Amino acid sequence: MRPIIVALAALALGLPSCARNDQAVVLNDWNFGGRPRLIEWLRTRVDSFQVAHPGVRVVQSQKSWNMIRELLYAEYSCGTGPDIVNVHANYAAEFGGAGYYYPVNTFPDFAQVKGWYVPCMIEATRYGDNYYGLPSSAIAFVLVCNKELFDREGIAPPRTWSEFRAAARRLTRDTDGDGVPDQYGLVLLGGDRGGFAYRLIPFFLKAGARPMTDDLKTVTLNAPGGVAALRLIADMYQVDHSVTPGFLAYSLTEVNDLFCSNRAAMSIEGPWFRGMVDDKCPGKKFYTVPVPVPDELAGGADTAATLQDMVMYAINARSPHPEQAWELLKYLRNEEADMAWIRQDLGATATTRAALESPEAAALDDLPVYVRELAHARPWPAHPKMIAIASDIFTPWAEKAIVGEISPAGAMDQATREAQELIEGKR
Amino acid sequence: MKRSLPYLLLAPALLFTAFVLVYPLGQNLLNSFRAVHLVQGTGGWTGLDNYRHVFADREFTLALRNTAGYALGGTLLALAGGLAVALLLERATTRATPLVTCLLSLPWVISPVVAGFAWKWMLNDHFGILNAWLAGAGIVNPGTSWLGNPHTALLCAMVARAWQFYPFAMVMFLAGLESIPAEQYEAASVDGASAVRRFLAITLPNLRPVSSVLLLLGVIWSFNDFTTVFVMTRGGPIDASMVLPVLVREFSFVHFDLGKGSALSIVIFAALVLLSALYLRVLVGRERA
Numbered sequence: 001m002r003p004i005i006v007a008l009a010a011l012a013l014g015l016p017s018c019a020r021n022d023q024a025v026v027l028n029d030w031n032f033g034g035r036p037r038l039i040e041w042l043r044t045r046v047d048s049f050q051v052a053h054p055g056v057r058v059v060q061s062q063k064s065w066n067m068i069r070e071l072l073y074a075e076y077s078c079g080t081g082p083d084i085v086n087v088h089a090n091y092a093a094e095f096g097g098a099g100y101y102y103p104v105n106t107f108p109d110f111a112q113v114k115g116w117y118v119p120c121m122i123e124a125t126r127y128g129d130n131y132y133g134l135p136s137s138a139i140a141f142v143l144v145c146n147k148e149l150f151d152r153e154g155i156a157p158p159r160t161w162s163e164f165r166a167a168a169r170r171l172t173r174d175t176d177g178d179g180v181p182d183q184y185g186l187v188l189l190g191g192d193r194g195g196f197a198y199r200l201i202p203f204f205l206k207a208g209a210r211p212m213t214d215d216l217k218t219v220t221l222n223a224p225g226g227v228a229a230l231r232l233i234a235d236m237y238q239v240d241h242s243v244t245p246g247f248l249a250y251s252l253t254e255v256n257d258l259f260c261s262n263r264a265a266m267s268i269e270g271p272w273f274r275g276m277v278d279d280k281c282p283g284k285k286f287y288t289v290p291v292p293v294p295d296e297l298a299g300g301a302d303t304a305a306t307l308q309d310m311v312m313y314a315i316n317a318r319s320p321h322p323e324q325a326w327e328l329l330k331y332l333r334n335e336e337a338d339m340a341w342i343r344q345d346l347g348a349t350a351t352t353r354a355a356l357e358s359p360e361a362a363a364l365d366d367l368p369v370y371v372r373e374l375a376h377a378r379p380w381p382a383h384p385k386m387i388a389i390a391s392d393i394f395t396p397w398a399e400k401a402i403v404g405e406i407s408p409a410g411a412m413d414q415a416t417r418e419a420q421e422l423i424e425g426k427r
Numbered sequence: 428m429k430r431s432l433p434y435l436l437l438a439p440a441l442l443f444t445a446f447v448l449v450y451p452l453g454q455n456l457l458n459s460f461r462a463v464h465l466v467q468g469t470g471g472w473t474g475l476d477n478y479r480h481v482f483a484d485r486e487f488t489l490a491l492r493n494t495a496g497y498a499l500g501g502t503l504l505a506l507a508g509g510l511a512v513a514l515l516l517e518r519a520t521t522r523a524t525p526l527v528t529c530l531l532s533l534p535w536v537i538s539p540v541v542a543g544f545a546w547k548w549m550l551n552d553h554f555g556i557l558n559a560w561l562a563g564a565g566i567v568n569p570g571t572s573w574l575g576n577p578h579t580a581l582l583c584a585m586v587a588r589a590w591q592f593y594p595f596a597m598v599m600f601l602a603g604l605e606s607i608p609a610e611q612y613e614a615a616s617v618d619g620a621s622a623v624r625r626f627l628a629i630t631l632p633n634l635r636p637v638s639s640v641l642l643l644l645g646v647i648w649s650f651n652d653f654t655t656v657f658v659m660t661r662g663g664p665i666d667a668s669m670v671l672p673v674l675v676r677e678f679s680f681v682h683f684d685l686g687k688g689s690a691l692s693i694v695i696f697a698a699l700v701l702l703s704a705l706y707l708r709v710l711v712g713r714e715r716a
Binding site for chain 1 (some may be wrong): 553
């Protein structure tokens with residue numbers, strides 16, 4: 001009996017010494033969302049980082065975008081959370097402002113690193129005087145038009161609101177002759193509050209409306225251009241019946257299914273959409289064009305703003321290893337790494353000058369549209385409450401207006417009032 | 428040692444209960460009287476402010492109404508379905524009956540998340556099988572949106588909930604039917620009572636204790652059901668199917684106001700305690716009878 005006990009004790013004592021890299025610095029890296037090939041690329045990149053930095057071990061976790069704010073707030077408020085994480089750049093205001101993210105501009109080589117990026121991209125990571133991350137990828141919201149349906153009708157992708165409305169009306173058809181339309185001009189992502197706001201706001205921006213004043217003190221969702229944009233979509237739904245009737249329940253999967261099966265002709269999307277469509281329906285073609293502008297602004301269509309959404313990598317302010325996290329961040333986001341966004345369809349646009357100006361970039365189909373749109377695109381206002389306003393106030397009121405429960409002007413007045421109360425701390 | 432042994436044996440279970448039930452409940456109760464915000468941190472005591480905010484919230488009234496309708500409607504639907512199937516199974520006793528009973532019980536053992544997604548896809552306006560059948564039969568227009576329509580979304584969740592609960596009701600009713608003395612039916616037949624009369628005068632009164640227990644259990648479980656509604660509609664469209672458990676999540680993890688979320692969960696807890704007390708009373712009454 002005794003030899004067995006001795007052997008077990010020796011084994012128990014010996015096991016810890018077999019652990020890999022037990023002196024290594026451990027960095028937890030959370031990755032939200034991303035297409036499978038992006039996740040695979042990240043894994044490979046992290047592996048090569050570990051080879052180059054034997055003293056650092058990176059533990060990667062894959063998470064869903066759907067729960068990002070809930071997960072991060074729950075972790076950060078407990079003083080935990082990953083060392084590095086990819087998040088929307090506008091979290092710089094919400095989380096950076098709350099002291100959860102490390103100001104990366106305090107690293108001595110930040111000025112040099114900053115020079116890698118297109119200025120508007122790195123600026124999107126700034127809140128106040130600090131930069132809270134490095135750009136990972138950029139997105140401009142555009143209009144995607146089902147090529148097969150447009151070509152069949154012999155019409156070109158719309159540039160103005162009246163062309164957009166006319167195209168949607170024309171593309172809404174009863175194709176099987178049962179008296180009920182089964183093909184619609186426009187599909188909207190109504191079942192996802194955040195996603196819906198991201199798709200409607202480009203119309204507001206194109207009409208010159210802004211969700212908030214530049215000093216971030218006054219909510220302006222009820223600006224005339226915004227109300228007009230909402231009225232356009234409401235009229236398309238209620239008068240023309242050219243928007244899919246069940247849009248309030250749709251997630252991105254349903255939008256993709258409808259688009260791929262020719263039941264929807266247009267949708268507001270971004271660079272991820274080509275990959276999604278390719279996965280579902282290989283070879284399906286679509287036009288990628290800017291979100292239409294109001295007719296009276298047609299002359300300035302090329303410079304009208306759309307919504308810019310950017311993903312950045314941030315470092316947890318409570319990370320015990322900020323220096324090592326910064327090294328990993330730079331490795332994941334340097335100019336050489338950024339070329340992956342050009343060489344593969346990873347669902348977004350590169351952010352460094354070197355990648356975007358490379359000869360390989362010039363050969364990509366949609367990239368010029370995205371780069372052109374990004375040059376004039378605007379992010380959500382950098383207010384810590386903006387995401388809550390967009391998801392929890394703007395979307396419900398806008399959806400009520402679209403289905404006719406309230407007028408567009410009334411809905412935006414109500415949304416503005418509630419959002420103003422929120423930023424003034426009265427709610 | 429002999430005297431303390433029972434307590435020692437009980438200790439693990441008591442510790443486990445204290446850790447997973449008493450502590451969270453106590454913490455939740457404390458949070459409901461404090462300003463606990465995931466973004467702004469924990470503030471001081473706020474008395475009944477969180478409760479006042481909950482009751483003043485327009486979503487609360489809507490969610491309370493929806494929850495009551497969902498719990499009661501879904502349970503009644505399940506009970507009606509369960510009783511109908513139980514009656515059929517009791518009448519048609521063949522060698523296949525156990526297998527059929529087993530198959531009919533499947534919804535009860537399917538994970539609510541899986542069931543929610545399955546119903547979501549069956550109800551899809553363009554690709555759902557239900558629309559294909561109903562439109563094929565000329566009952567609805569093709570492309571009818573069920574979950575995207577504020578007037579039908581909650582009803583759909585209710586149907587899905589009834590589908591999940593009816594097998595339990597079926598099994599309970601089957602047991603109840605088997606316990607009804609055959610003499611009662613024989614006497615009624617001799618008196619010339621019709622099948623409907625026998626059902627109304629013998630079957631239903633005999634099943635009353637089972638029905639009341641099932642009704643209470645169904646309402647309690649549905650009142651507390653988060654999964655079905657969250658998976659199918661997330662409380663939408665435009666909050667039309669918002670129920671109290673989903674609203675707790677909204678307060679706690681969308682608005683990050685844990686104080687308000689805790690207050691609402693205590694309100695739900697109080698309602699469930701009342702319902703459970705009623706259930707126990709019915710159960711005791713039944714045993715005495």
